Amino acid sequence: MAQDLITITIPAAGKPDCPDWEGGRKVTVTPRTLTLHYRPGHPDAIRAEVTGPWKPSRPGILYDRPGDMTVFYDEDAPGQWPTWIRDLAAQFRPAAT
Numbered sequence: 001m002a003q004d005l006i007t008i009t010i011p012a013a014g015k016p017d018c019p020d021w022e023g024g025r026k027v028t029v030t031p032r033t034l035t036l037h038y039r040p041g042h043p044d045a046i047r048a049e050v051t052g053p054w055k056p057s058r059p060g061i062l063y064d065r066p067g068d069m070t071v072f073y074d075e076d077a078p079g080q081w082p083t084w085i086r087d088l089a090a091q092f093r094p095a096a097t
Contacts, residue, residue, distance in 0.1 A: 005046075006038040006094050015084050018050045019057065020071045026057040029071050036089050045089035046075040 012031035020027050032052035036045045054069040073081045081089075
């Protein structure tokens, strides 16, 4: 049986860019929103999603896919979560129910 998740989406404009990969090429996502997923009874966020406009990490490279991209961070690799995401996840942690 799947457990319910608590999902919180907050503005993230002005936070540091997040690196990611698109088709084997390194890109940079400029945060617009941060979505945090919590499992009731679990002390930390189990997933974070940073969404915003993206650009190639190397200057002078052009891609023909405009729009937003989402970078996913999962609980199985907490060391890869940027500090600002961990800090916001702790700040917005839902009260125990």
